[in-house]
Amino acid sequence: MKVYTLHQGPGHAWLEVTRGELIALDIVDKISGYSYKLGHKVFLEEDVDAGIFIKAMKLERKQVKEVYSDPCKVRGYAHFIHHKL
Numbered sequence: 001m002k003v004y005t006l007h008q009g010p011g012h013a014w015l016e017v018t019r020g021e022l023i024a025l026d027i028v029d030k031i032s033g034y035s036y037k038l039g040h041k042v043f044l045e046e047d048v049d050a051g052i053f054i055k056a057m058k059l060e061r062k063q064v065k066e067v068y069s070d071p072c073k074v075r076g077y078a079h080f081i082h083h084k085l
Contacts, residue, residue, distance in 0.1 A: 006050075006064050007043060009072020014043035015050040015064070025056040028082050036077035043074045 005016045019040050022028040030052050034045040044050040053059075 001063060003063055003065050004059070006046075006066045007072055007074050008066055008068045009075065010070050012072070013046040013050075013066075014072075014074045015046065015053060017042050017044060017053055021057075022053070025053070027052055027056050031080055031082060033079045033081055035080040036074050037080045038077045042080055043077060 007014050007016060014036060019028065019037070019042050022031060022042060031042065031044065031049050034047075035049045036043040036045075044053055
């Protein structure tokens with residue numbers, strides 16, 4: 001069972017996944033610019049984007065590990081923007 005990391009900071013959180021997972025689930029074009037990216041990793045904002053992924057993957061709560069940091073480093077990453085080829 002794969003465990004996903006939920007990066008939490010003051011006031012918000014992001015679920016860490018890979019771009020490949022989003023492509024495989026055919027949801028990459030549903031992810032908003034409120035999520036962030038760093039290399040092949042995508043940090044899905046908790047309000048909408050993470051929910052899209054969780055629903056597609058049918059994740060259980062035990063598959064999410066929560067990590068808190070202040071300040072949260074995710075806010076310093078580039079915004080996620082998917083460009084269709």
